Amino acid sequence: xxxxxxxxxxxxxxxxxxxxxxxxxxxxxxxxxxxxxxxxxxxxxxxxxxxxxxxxxxxxxxxxxxxxxxxxxxxxxxxxxxxxxxxxxxxxxxxxxxxxxxxxxxxxxxxxxxxxxxxxxxxxxxxxxxxxxxxxxxxxxxxxxxxxxxxxxxxxxxxxxxxxxxxxxxxxxxxxxxxxxxxxxxxxxxxxxxxxxxxxxxxxxxxxxxxxxxxxxxxxxxxxxxxxxxxxxxxxxxxxxxxxxxxxxxxxxxxxxxxxxxxxxxxxxxxxxxxxxxxxxxxxxxxxxxxxxxxxxxxxxxxxxxxxxxxxxxxxxxxxxxxxxxxxxxxxxxxxxx
Amino acid sequence: xxxxxxxxxxxxxxxxxxxxxxxxxxxxxxxxxxxxxxxxxxxxxxxxxxxxxxxxxxxxxxxxxxxxxxxxxxxxxxxxxxxxxxxxxxx
Amino acid sequence: xxxxxxxxxxxxxxxxxxxxxxxxxxxxxxxxxxxxxxxxxxxxxxxxxxxxxxxxxxxxxxxxxxxxxxxxxxxxxxxxxxxxxxxxxxxxxxxxxxxxxxxxxxxxxxxxxxxxxxxxxxxxxxxxxxxxxxxxxxxxxxxxxxxxxxxxxxxxxxxxxxxxxxxxxxxxxxxxxxxxxxxxxxxxxxxxxxxxxxxxxxxxxxxxxxxxxxxxxxxxxxxxxxxxxxxxxxxxxxxxxxxxxxxxxxxxxxxxxxxxxxxxxxxxxxxxxxxxxxxxxxxxxxxxxxxxxxxxxxxxxxxxxxxxxxxxxxxxxxxxxxxxxxxxxxxxxxxxxxxxxxxxxxxxxxxxxxxxxxxxxxxxxxxxxxxxxxxxxxxxxxxxxxxxxxxxxxxxxxxxxxxxxxxxxxxxxxxxxxxxxxxxxxxxxxxxxxxxxxxxxxxxxxxxxxxxxxxxxxxxxxxxxxxxxxxxxxxxxxxxxxxxxxxxxxxxxxxxxxxx
Numbered sequence: 001x002x003x004x005x006x007x008x009x010x011x012x013x014x015x016x017x018x019x020x021x022x023x024x025x026x027x028x029x030x031x032x033x034x035x036x037x038x039x040x041x042x043x044x045x046x047x048x049x050x051x052x053x054x055x056x057x058x059x060x061x062x063x064x065x066x067x068x069x070x071x072x073x074x075x076x077x078x079x080x081x082x083x084x085x086x087x088x089x090x091x092x093x094x095x096x097x098x099x100x101x102x103x104x105x106x107x108x109x110x111x112x113x114x115x116x117x118x119x120x121x122x123x124x125x126x127x128x129x130x131x132x133x134x135x136x137x138x139x140x141x142x143x144x145x146x147x148x149x150x151x152x153x154x155x156x157x158x159x160x161x162x163x164x165x166x167x168x169x170x171x172x173x174x175x176x177x178x179x180x181x182x183x184x185x186x187x188x189x190x191x192x193x194x195x196x197x198x199x200x201x202x203x204x205x206x207x208x209x210x211x212x213x214x215x216x217x218x219x220x221x222x223x224x225x226x227x228x229x230x231x232x233x234x235x236x237x238x239x240x241x242x243x244x245x246x247x248x249x250x251x252x253x254x255x256x257x258x259x260x261x262x263x264x265x266x267x268x269x270x271x272x273x274x275x276x277x278x279x280x281x282x283x284x285x286x287x288x289x290x291x292x293x294x295x296x297x298x299x300x301x302x303x304x305x306x307x308x309x310x311x312x313x314x315x316x317x318x319x320x321x322x323x324x325x326x327x328x329x330x331x332x333x334x335x336x337x338x
Numbered sequence: 339x340x341x342x343x344x345x346x347x348x349x350x351x352x353x354x355x356x357x358x359x360x361x362x363x364x365x366x367x368x369x370x371x372x373x374x375x376x377x378x379x380x381x382x383x384x385x386x387x388x389x390x391x392x393x394x395x396x397x398x399x400x401x402x403x404x405x406x407x408x409x410x411x412x413x414x415x416x417x418x419x420x421x422x423x424x425x426x427x428x429x
Numbered sequence: 430x431x432x433x434x435x436x437x438x439x440x441x442x443x444x445x446x447x448x449x450x451x452x453x454x455x456x457x458x459x460x461x462x463x464x465x466x467x468x469x470x471x472x473x474x475x476x477x478x479x480x481x482x483x484x485x486x487x488x489x490x491x492x493x494x495x496x497x498x499x500x501x502x503x504x505x506x507x508x509x510x511x512x513x514x515x516x517x518x519x520x521x522x523x524x525x526x527x528x529x530x531x532x533x534x535x536x537x538x539x540x541x542x543x544x545x546x547x548x549x550x551x552x553x554x555x556x557x558x559x560x561x562x563x564x565x566x567x568x569x570x571x572x573x574x575x576x577x578x579x580x581x582x583x584x585x586x587x588x589x590x591x592x593x594x595x596x597x598x599x600x601x602x603x604x605x606x607x608x609x610x611x612x613x614x615x616x617x618x619x620x621x622x623x624x625x626x627x628x629x630x631x632x633x634x635x636x637x638x639x640x641x642x643x644x645x646x647x648x649x650x651x652x653x654x655x656x657x658x659x660x661x662x663x664x665x666x667x668x669x670x671x672x673x674x675x676x677x678x679x680x681x682x683x684x685x686x687x688x689x690x691x692x693x694x695x696x697x698x699x700x701x702x703x704x705x706x707x708x709x710x711x712x713x714x715x716x717x718x719x720x721x722x723x724x725x726x727x728x729x730x731x732x733x734x735x736x737x738x739x740x741x742x743x744x745x746x747x748x749x750x751x752x753x754x755x756x757x758x759x760x761x762x763x764x765x766x767x768x769x770x771x772x773x774x775x776x777x778x779x780x781x782x783x784x785x786x787x788x789x790x791x792x793x794x795x796x797x798x799x800x801x802x803x804x805x806x807x808x809x810x811x812x813x814x815x816x817x818x819x820x821x822x823x824x825x826x827x828x829x830x831x832x833x834x835x836x837x838x839x840x841x842x843x844x845x846x847x848x849x850x851x852x853x854x855x856x857x858x859x860x861x862x863x864x865x866x867x868x869x870x871x872x873x874x875x876x877x878x879x880x881x882x883x884x885x886x887x888x889x890x891x892x893x894x895x896x897x898x899x900x901x902x903x904x905x906x907x908x909x910x911x912x913x914x915x916x917x918x919x920x921x922x923x924x925x926x927x928x929x
Contacts (some may be wrong), residue, residue, distance in 0.1 A: 003820035003893045005769040005908050005916045014578045017588045018905065033568035039591045039602060040610065048606040049599075051875035055461035056611035085565045086495045093488040100485070104432055135445040138544070139553065145541035145560060154537060158560055162542060165557050166441075166484040172441035173442045176433055188441055196447055209451040345884060347824045347833075347845050347856060354762045354801050354837035356824040356845050356856075358880055374432075377821040382766060382837070384804050396844065418884075419854040421845050 008239060030082040036075045037151035064147040064254025068286055071277050074150040080272045081265055088159055089117075092166065099170060099258060103177075106251040112181035119247045120182045123308055126243075127252065128178065129191040129201060130236050131171040136208035138164035140224045147217045156269040165260040170255065200308040203301030207231065210297065222290035226272040230326050231298040233263040234319035235305050239312065246311045267326060274330045284331075291332055298323065344416055348374040349396050351425035352383045363412040367393040367405045374424050389426040396421040430449060435483055442483070443551035446474060462546040465613050468677045476549030476673065479665045491565070491659075497742060498569065498655040510574040510646055516912040517776035518644055518812065521705040523583050524773045525637070526574040527590035528601055528701055534567025535591075537610040538562070539617050543666070547614045552666060558561040559622075559663035566656050573652065582906040586772040596879050597700075600830035603876065604697050608690045610883035611872075615670050619683055620690035623667030626660050627734060629694050632726045633702040634660065636716070640706060643714040651710045668738055685737070688743040689868060692861045695749065696756065696829040703757030706763065708778030709912075718790040723753050745861045752859070754791055755842075758798050759834035766805070768909035770900055776912035779806070780920045797838035805861035809918045820893065827855040828862035850874060 019036055020027045040047035044065040048057050083091075106112075112120070141161035148154030179187035195201050211223045241256025277283045299320055306316035327333075342364070348357040357378065361370050371391035379385045392404040400423070405414050416422070434631040449457050458464065464473070467848075482490075511519065522702040540563060543556025574587035583887055590598050608620040633656035642650035674683040703719040717725075728750070732742050743749065765775045779802045787794045823832040833856060835842035845856040847864045850870060866873050878899075883891035890898045902908030 003769070003818055005816065005897075005910065006903060007769070007907070011582055011903075011907055012582070014582055014585055016578065017575065018585050019588065029572065031542060036588070037531055037567060039531065039535065048611050049603040049876050050606050050611045050872050053612050053871040053875075056613075059461065061806075084560065085491075085568050089488045089492040089495060092484075093492040096485045096488055100432060102780075107431060131441065132445055135550070135553075138557070140545075141561075142541045142544035142553075143469055143559065145582075146538050148538070149603055153533065155564065158541070158564055159535065161541070162484070165554060168445065168554075169438075169442050169484045172438045173433060175441050176438035192447055196450070206451045209449050209457070213452040213456045301531045323905055345880075349844060351836055351841055352800060353841075354759050354798075354834050354843060356833040358822040358824045358883075369463050377819075380804065381808070381816050381820070382762070382801050383803055384800065417854070419847070419856060421847060421856075 010092070028082065030079070030084055034079075034083075034152050034155055037220055038075075038154070041074065041149060057268075060147065062213045063147065064217045067216050067218040069221070069277060069283055071279065071283075074153065077150055077152045077273060077276050079152055079156050080268045083155070088162075089114070092162075093247075095258065095261070096166070096279050099255070102251060102254055102258075103173070107177070111251050112178055113145055115249060116247055118310075119249060120178060122243075122247075123178060123249075123252070124182075124185045124187055124190065125194060125198065125200065126236075126240055126305075126309060128171060128175040128187055129195040129198070130240075131168050131175070131187050131191065132195040133201070133204050133208060133232060133236060134164050134171065136212060137224070137229055138168060140208065140211050140220070140228070143215075143220060144224065145213070147220075149217065153273065156266075156273075160196055160262075160269075163266070166262070167259050174255075200305050202230065203297070203304035204236065207294075207297045207301040211294075218286065219290050221273070222287055223294045225266070226274075226287070226291055226327060226330070227294040227298040227323075228333075229263070229266065230323045231302050231319070233260065234322045235302045235315070237263070238322070239306055239315040239319050241308060242315070243309050244312050272328055278331070288332060291327065344411060344420075345418055346370075346397075346416055347419055347421040348378075349421055350374055350378050350383060351423070353378055354382065356421070361411050361416070363395050363410065365411050366408045367410075367414070368407050370411065370422070371424050386426050388429065390429045391424055392427045394423045394425075396423050433667065435481065435486070439481055439483065439900055443554055445550040446470065446548070456572060458546060458548055461613060462542060463548055463614055464916055465675070466674065466679045466682055468615075468673065468679065470548050470625075470671055472677055473552075473878065474550070476547075476552045476669045476671065478551050478555050480662045480663065483556060487561070491561075494655050494658070495569075496564075498652050504573065508580065510648065511577055511580050514646065515644070515711055516774060517709045517711070517778070518646070518908075519581070520773040520776060521637075521709045521910050522574070522577075522649065523581075523586060524705070524771070525701065526570055526584065526587035527772055528597070529623075530567055530570040530574070530587050531591035532601060532605055533563050533570065535605055536563040536609060537567070537613070539621060540663075542617065552614075552618075552670070555663060555666050559666065562663055563658040565659065567597055567658070569652060573648070578716060582774050583774070583909075585906055586901075589905045590772065594879070594901040594903060595770070595772065595883075595902070596825065596830070598833075599879055603607045603828075603830050604693050607872070608693055609790060610698045615674065616686045618667045618670040619674075619686040621667075622664050623671060623738075624690035625694045626664035626685050627908035628691055628727060629698045629927045630660050631657070631662070631731075633698055635726065636702060636706055636719070636722045639716040640710045644710065660746075662831055668734075671738040671740060682851050684740050685868060688745070689865050691743055692745065692749070692865065693829065694861075695752070696858075699752070699757040700760045700764075700831070704761050707757065707790070708761050708783075711778050712761055712783055712786055715786075719757060720753055728753070746804065748859065748861060755836055756834075758791070758794070759836070759843075760831065761820070762798065762801050762837070763823065763832045763834060766817075767823075768911065769818065769897060770902055771909045772902070772906060774909045774912040777802070777805075777917060779875040780917045781924045782920070797836040797840060806918065806921055809915050810921055822880065822883070822893075822896065824856055825880050826858035826862050827876070827878050827881075828865050828873065830878055831858060 016027050047060045050057050073160045074106050138161050140158055141164060144157040145154055148157055175188050207228050211228045214220050214223050237256050241253050244252035303316050306319055308314050343362050345360050348359055371393050375391060382413040394402040394404045396415055401402055485842055537560040540556045540560035546555050547553045574584045577584040609617055634653050638650045638653040671683050706719040735742055765777050768775045805817055825832050833845050846860055848863055849854045876886055882888050888895055897903055
C-alpha cells in the first residue's frame with residue numbers, strides 16, 4: 001500500500017555524508033564538519049520562511065543574493081588552511097601562551113619604565129588608539145559572517161573576526177600597563193579623542209567607516225579584504241612594529257609580528273576566494289572596479305598615518321607597496337605608486 | 339487534486355489529530371463521514387459499529403446542528419480548509 | 430610585576446564606540462538591524478555582560494573542553510556504543526542530530542549580527558564568542574554522527590535534514606527563521622538568548638545529558654554537558670538587553686518578543702525533549718519525567734528569571750501549563766503512527782509498565798492517550814500491521830508547522846483555530862499560535878505549510894507517495910519503522926488486561 005514504506009530495495013549504506021559521497025578520497029574532518037551547512041542559500045528570492053516584506057529578508061535578498069559578485073556554487077569554496085573550531089582554538093591557545101610569555105618577560109624587565117623618553121608619547125598616539133580601528137575591522141568581519149554565502153566562507157570570516165578581538169584585548173591590556181608606567185600620558189583615557197580628532201587617524205577612520213556601511217556582500221568583501229584590512233595590517237601593524245623596533249620597543253615589535261601571523265592566514269583565504277570567484281570576466285571586472293574605487297581611500301589612510309609615524313621615512317611607501325604586492329599576487333595589477 | 343474536490347479539515351470525535359481530506363462537491367455528508375472514518379476508525383479511534391456518523395461545522399461552542407445526511411458538499415457550501423466535526427450518533 | 434588581572438583592562442576592550450564622521454549613526458547602525466526601539470546609544474553602552482571572558486581565556490578553556498569531548502577516539506567509542514545500544518536510544522540520537530546540528534550552526538549568523546550591529550560594544554564582543562560557540566556546536570554534532578553513517582544511513586540526516594522538506598524540519602526551520610534569522614539585534618537577544626537558550630535549552634541539555642549518562646552513552650552525555658557550558662555563558666546576552674529595554678519604556682515590546690519566542694520554542698522543544706524523556710529512554714533509566722524537568726527548570730526557575738528582569742510571565746501561562754501535559758504526548762502518537770515520515774525509528778514506549786509510569790506521572794493519561802494506543806495495540810496484537818500506520822495527512826499549524834492535535838478520547842480537544850486573512854484560510858494548533866500570526870501578518874502570511882504545498886502544485890500530484898518523497902523519506906534514507914519491530918507488544922500477550 002502506498003502509505004507504507006517501500007522496503008523492497010534497502011538503500012545502500014554510506015561511507016560518508018551523501019553530499020560528499022561523490023568525492024574519490026575519504027573526506028577530511030574539515031570537510032565533514034564545514035561544508036554545505038546553510039539552508040538560506042537555495043531560493044534567491046526567499047532565504048527564510050519569513051515573508052518578503054520582513055526587513056531582514058529584504059536585507060539578505062538585496063545585499064547577499066542580489067550582490068553582483070556571483071558564483072554558481074559557493075559551497076565549493078574551501079579554506080586553504082582547513083581550519084575547524086577545534087584546531088583554531090588549539091592553535092590560538094598556543095599563540096596566546098607565547099604572547100603571555102612575552103608580556104610577562106617584558107613586565108619583569110621593567111620594559112615600560114625603561115623605554116626612550118619620547119616613545120611612550122608616540123605609543124599613546126599611534127598604538128593604543130588602534131583598538132578602535134581593530135575593533136572596526138572586527139565588526140566588518142562579523143558582517144561578512146552574517147551574510148556569508150557558504151559555511152566554508154563563513155568559517156574563515158568567523159576566525160578573522162575572532163582574531164581581531166584577540167588583538168583588541170591585547171591592545172587594551174597594553175594600554176592598562178602603559179597607564180601604570182606613564183600615568184600622565186592619558187593612556188586609557190584619550191584614545192577615543194585621538195581616534196576621532198587626530199589627522200594621523202582620519203584616513204583610517206574614513207576607510208573603515210565607509211567599509212562598514214558598504215552593505216553589498218561582494219563590495220564589502222572587496223573593500224575589507226582587498227583594501228582596508230591589508231592597509232591596516234601594513235601600516236598600523238607592520239610599520240608601527242618597525243618603528244617600535246627602531247625605538248628599542250622589542251615588545252611591540254614582537255606583538256606586531258605575532259599579529260601579522262593572523263593577517264597572513266586571512267590573506268590566504270582571501271586569495272583563495274578571489275581565485276574561486278575568478279570564473280568569469282564579470283567578477284574580475286567587478287573586483288577590479290571595487291579595488292580602484294577603494295584604493296585611493298586606502299592610500300590616503302596609509303599616507304596620513306605613516307607620515308606622522310616617527311623614525312621611519314619610507315613607511316608609507318613600504319606599506320602601499322606591500323598592499324599592492326598582495327593584490328598583484330591575486331592577479332590585480334595597480335597603477336604604480338606616486 | 340480534482341477540480342471538483344475540496345480539501346476539508348476533519349475534527350473526528352475522540353481523535354488526537356485534525357485530519358485533512360479531499361471531498362467531492364457531489365459527496366453527501368454520509369460519504370464525507372465515510373471518507374474520513376476510513377482513515378481513522380479502527381486505526382487510531384475505536385470503531386462503534388452500532389452508531390452512525392454525523393457531520394457538522396466546527397464552531398466555538400460545539401453546538402452547530404448536523405448537516406442533513408443527504409446534503410452534498412456543494413449544497414453545504416463548504417470552502418477550502420473548512421473544519422468539520424465528524425461524530426458518532428445513535429443510529 | 431607579572432601578568433595583569435583581567436579586571437585591570439577588560440573595560441577598555443569593550444570601550445570601542447566612537448562617533449562616526451563619514452557615515453551617519455543611522456547608516457552605521459540601521460534601525461532594522463540595530464534597534465527598532467529608538468533607545469539611545471548611551472543607554473545601550475550600559476550593557477554589562479554577567480559572564481566576562483577574554484580571548485585568551487576563551488581559547489584556553491575551549492581547547493581544554495574539546496580535548497575532553499571531541500576527539501577521534503571518543504567518536505569511535507561512540508560508534509562502538511552503537512552496536513549495543515537500545516534502538517530507541519539510537520532513534521533519539523538521530524532525531525537530535527538531524528534537528529540540532531545545522532540549527533546550531535545557523536545561529537552563527539544572528540550572533541554575527543549582534544557582533545556587527547549591536548550598539549553596545551560589550552554585546553558585540555559577546556556576539557562574537559556566541560558565534561564561535563555555535564560553530565563549535567555545529568561541528569561537533571556533525572563529527573559524531575558522521576562516524577555512524579557507515580552503520581546506519583539514517584544518520585545522514587544529521588547533515589541532510591535541514592536541506593530537506595521533511596515536515597519536522599519545516600517546523601524547526603520556521604521557528605529558527607522567525608526567532609533568530611530575521612530579527613534585529615535586541616529582539617533576537619530576547620528571543621534567542623533569553624527565551625530559547627536561557628528558558629528552554631537548559632531542560633533539553635541537562636535532562637538529555639542525565640538520561641544519556643544513565644543509558645551508558647558517556648560520550649554523548651559529556652558532549653551535551655560541554656555544549657551546555659557554552660550556552661550558559663552566551664545565553665547571558667539576553668538579560669541585560671531586557672533590563673535596558675524595560676528601563677527605557679519598552680517593556681511591552683520586550684514582553685511581546687518573549688511571549689512569541691517562548692511559545693514558538695516550546696512547541697518544538699517539547700517534541701525534541703519530551704518525547705525522548707517520556708518514551709524513548711528505557712523506563713529504568715529515566716531520571717525524571719519531562720513534566721518534572723519542566724516544572725523544575727522552566728515553570729519554577731525560568732518564571733523567576735522572567736520576573737527578575739522586570740517582565741511578566743507570558744499571557745498564555747495557563748495554556749502553557751496544560752500544554753506541558755499534552756503536546757508531546759500528542760506528537761508521540763503522531764510521530765509513531767506516521768513513522769514512515771521521519772528519519773528515525775520511533776519507539777512506541779507504551780508497554781504495560783511504561784503505561785503505568787505514564788499514568789503515574791500524568792494522571793489521566795490512560796483515559797485519553799490510552800484510548801488511542803489501545804486501538805493501535807489491538808491491531809498489532811491481531812496481526813493487522815497495515816492498520817498500525819497513518820495513511821493520510823494531518824492538518825498542520827500555519828505557525829508552528831506541527832500537526833494540529835490535542836488530547837484524544839472523551840475530552841475530544843483537538844481543534845484547528847482558524848483565521849481568514851487576505852482571502853486565505855490559515856489554521857493554527859492553539860490560540861497562542863494564532864495570536865502570534867496576528868502580531869505581524871506581513872512576516873507570516875506568505876509561508877506555505879506542507880499542507881498548503883499539496884494544493885499549490887509544489888507537491889504534484891499530492892499523493893502520499895509523493896509527499897513522502899518530497900519529505901526525503903526513501904530518498905535520503907529509509908523513513909522510520911517501529912524501533913523494536915513490535916517486540917514490546919509481547920508484554921501484552923502475557924498481561925492482556927493492561928491493554929484494556
